[in-house]
Amino acid sequence: MAAAVTAAVFVLFAAMSTTRAPAALVEQTFVVSQMSMTHLCRETMVTVVNGQLPGPVIEATEGDSVAVHVVNQSPHNLTIHWHGVKQQRNCWADGVPMVTQCPILPGHNFTYRFDVAGQEGTLWWHAHVFSLRGTVHGAFIIRPRRRADDDSYYPFPKPHAEVPIVIGEWWETDLEQMDRDFAHGHLDDQPSAATINGKLGDLFRACEGAGVEDGYVLDVEPGKTYLLRVVNAALFSEYYLRIAGHVFTVVAGDANYVRPYRTDVLAVSPGETVDALVVASARPASSYYMVAKPILTPPPDPQIPAFATRATVRYTTAYSSGAPRSSRRRRPRSSSDDDAPVAPEMPDDYDMMTSFYFRGNLTSLRRQPVPSAQADERMFVALALGSVCRRRGQRWCERGDSDETITVATMNNVSFELPPAAATTPMLDAYYRNRSGNGVDDDDDDVAVVVRLPDVPPRAFNFTDRALQPTGPEEEELEPTSRATAVRRFRHGAVVDLVFQSTALWQGDSNPMHLHGHDMFVLAQGLGNYDAARDVARYNLVDPPVRNTVLVPSLGWAAVRFVADNPGMWFMHCHYDFHLSMGMAAVFIVEDGTTADTSLPPPPAVVSSCSHGNVLMPGEILPQS
Missing domain, CATH: 2.60.40.420 (Cupredoxins -  blue copper proteins)
Structure with a gap:
């Protein structure tokens, strides 16, 4: 598999055409508000975007322009940072409170405008005020610009489907107060659970007599290849990610392609992203757990509660039987409804060496020297x-x-x-x-x-x-x-x-x-x-x-x-x-x-105000599609 992927990579690079589709404007509206969510038999007020946890995925193509209209209906000041977007000559849109901009005040709006030129892969966005990124976050996907003569525009075999996998944490505390506690040296707050795509999974009990928490389910078809776009949005922990019975081929990290690397475990620290191909090649008669487990620091470090979580990779029957092929319909029925999913063996709690070697095995896809033999x-x-x-x-x-x-x-x-x-x-x-x-x-x-x-x-x-x-x-x-x-x-x-x-x-x-x-x-x-x-x-x-x-x-x-x-x-x-x-x-x-093209341009005409906020003119807020 690894050799085949590597060979395909270089063939695809050699065949790239210079004919490219035109750039576009990607526009989205983020309504930031609070909503009540119940997990672990407790109701918690959570700050979210568009009523989602994680928030909406932004999907763009290399070279596109992006405009995100942020409507702050929460009680918090906030900014949004576009994590990993280079913002060339545009740090005005980088979203760091009181470093690059004033926060967006409650009841006010602000529009971020930037380009995504020269970048491909998985990034993400998150709040950069207080600890709100624990719930205000989402994936940011930049696809290669399609070439008119080539549908296989990735530098690896085209996957059947692409799936964002966002690892996070569930907090039952006031994140704004928690941030103030941290700033004063108090480190008592801890997450109550870990999540995959916002779901706690069946390792956690719901209420007495109510069974377990729901978990994320990834339905796959036998023999198909899936591109997992993994984001660690957690506040506290690096995580190992593993799927029982399956192997990853890592193809990118932080929106930069790597030489395909075959492994049965991913290591992803807070802020990082990893793109990995997974072939649904296990026995279809079973389903399989996808487990995210935090890495702990051993004593004498203070021992804090940390939680693993798990989702399910479920093989589906591609077609129902008994009907002509042309009229058969897909159905998401699991072929293992009566069987418990297979669980993977995870690294030990204090195993940091697996992470160390995982990173040591990554190299850039293209053999290109670093910018200079000597540093200035x-x-x-x-x-x-x-x-x-x-x-x-x-x-x-x-x-x-x-x-x-x-x-x-x-x-x-x-x-x-x-x-x-x-x-x-x-x-x-x-x-x-x-x-x-x-x-x-x-x-x-x-x-x-x-x-x-x-x-x-x-x-x-x-x-x-x-x-x-x-x-x-x-x-x-x-x-x-x-x-x-x-x-x-x-x-x-x-x-x-x-x-x-x-x-x-x-x-x-x-x-x-x-x-x-x-x-x-x-x-x-x-x-x-x-x-x-x-x-x-x-x-x-x-x-x-x-x-x-x-x-x-x-x-x-x-x-x-x-x-x-x-x-x-x-x-x-x-x-x-x-x-x-x-x-x-x-x-x-x-x-x-020394030139205008290498200098910081003036700030945009409309900026957020530290005193009264920036209100967009009527009609500037686009309806959420």
Whole structure:
């Protein structure tokens, strides 16, 4: 199978025609509101889009223009981020509150307009305010532009059907309050269940006497090939995905094609997407569980509840019997109604190595060297937890398990927070009006300040020493950190090498790092402490996978390279929601180039207002199709 897929890939690339269908405008309306949903025998108010969880799928073709009219009927301020869409010279539509735009206020509307040029595959969209992306999210599919002489426009055998598989979590808590709790160092809230396409599945009880929760069902026909577009929309956990009796052929990740890779398990961290082909080649007389299981960090990390969930892959009878073939009708009856589905054997709870090797086996489909043999700039970023004194401006306070401190998340010992001016003016607006300034203020203990994100941590130590995970004298010495608006500027066109180093400081988490507006070449990954003298020789400079979200392994590192060729202001952050809320983020500024085509254009004529919102003129909101 793998060899056949690989051969077909190169044949299809060689046969590509230059005759392409014209681009189109894809228009959709998102009505964000609250609705009551009942799961686990409890009624919960949930913020959703168009009454759906997950929200509607956006389907476009490479090169199309997209307009999404967001109508905010919820009680929350919100923005929508188009995760993985490069937004070339259009960071005005990137959707980061008070960084690139003002939030859309309750009772107001806003329209996002952008193009999807030069991208193909599975991305997604989600809220970027509070923890609302836990329920405000959906898949974003960009198909290749069809060539007039070739119906097989994918660089792999054309599937019979395409199926979004969105892994999420079910929350019975106020997500806005949870975000505030995270920002103050309180990490008590946990999800109540995991979901596949919004359904909890039969591992969870409904009400007393009411049986189990409904699960998602994927009906397949024997011998047919299905393209699963897998999105991890969870706030907390990386997941393994497996289907009993079936094998995946991975063909893309984060809307970038990879050399077909055959595996029986997928590893998907928050923010990532994986495209995988599955052939319905198992025994049709049975049905099979599709299981999503979270990966846990082992002790001494705090042990939090985490839940697996499962859907069902059900073989259907293609045609009813006893009728002429021309009049036979399809029916979705399962051929195994009386049999329990076959369950897959899943990796162990603390198995992180399966994830590590899964990512290590991915390479880009096209053998193309990385942009430059040498980087223009290099950064080494340590990812950690730390603490600040609860009383702002206080330099000394008791550390460890102390009520005098707030737990924060850091990049090179800086925990991100917005500057005071961002209460009324987004950072991008201020930057656009004063692009000649360096954007760095003097330090001040009493207010949030803008500082340059250091290229290296202020202090070197044994980053992966497990003795740092529990509170103790060595940990307490490294714990103090600062809060500021961490910003790093790059010359337009600079080639940047960035090494992310996970640390054991108070935690053993992996870290899915997401860079807005750019893709990253994943040059290498490793366990333990990064050593340039040893590890640079391991860099894949020929066909590295390309991602917008890169998982930095637990107590390990990942080396990436990106080209700072998209002018504007871009958010870089961990996609674990609690890490983001606690400050594991920074703003990357890409300076203008020397031409108009390489410079940030003015803001659109209509922008969201921080004071009264933006109301669209009558007739601009299109009815939902």
